[in-house]
Amino acid sequence: MTNSVTSDAVSVKVTLRHSNNHGGIEEYARDAASGLSKFYSGALNCHVILDHQKNDHEQNKMAEITVHVPQHDFVARESAPTYEQAIDSCLDVLERQLKKLKDKQRNI
Numbered sequence: 001m002t003n004s005v006t007s008d009a010v011s012v013k014v015t016l017r018h019s020n021n022h023g024g025i026e027e028y029a030r031d032a033a034s035g036l037s038k039f040y041s042g043a044l045n046c047h048v049i050l051d052h053q054k055n056d057h058e059q060n061k062m063a064e065i066t067v068h069v070p071q072h073d074f075v076a077r078e079s080a081p082t083y084e085q086a087i088d089s090c091l092d093v094l095e096r097q098l099k100k101l102k103d104k105q106r107n108i
Helices: 023-038 083-106
Strands: 002-006 010-017 044-052 061-069 072-080
Touching: 010 023, 023 044, 023 061, 023 083, 044 083, 061 083, 072 083
Parallel strands: 010 044
Antiparallel strands: 002 010, 044 061, 061 072
16 A cells, blocks of 8 residues: 655655555654655655564564655665654664765765
8 A cells, every 4th residue: 555645845655565554654654754854955755665574573563765865865674663663763864864965965
């Protein structure tokens, strides 16, 4: 199940694998991914994939976030006991990557 929403400069697409009807977690993922616009001022396209892993009983919620900015793609993939924790971990990784890109572009 894939839903797509576009706001100001951020386009967010959320895909749920092996589950459905998680409106609350979809909204959380959408809001969290939209927050990445604070770290990069250009247009962002985000794809959030939420998956439930059956082979791991503790870290069974996986989030994968792909961010497309002009000429660059960033990917973060994390597992955690809840979707919210996995999404937050991915966002921390992507935040660092976007800040690093922004610093590189300033120094050119």
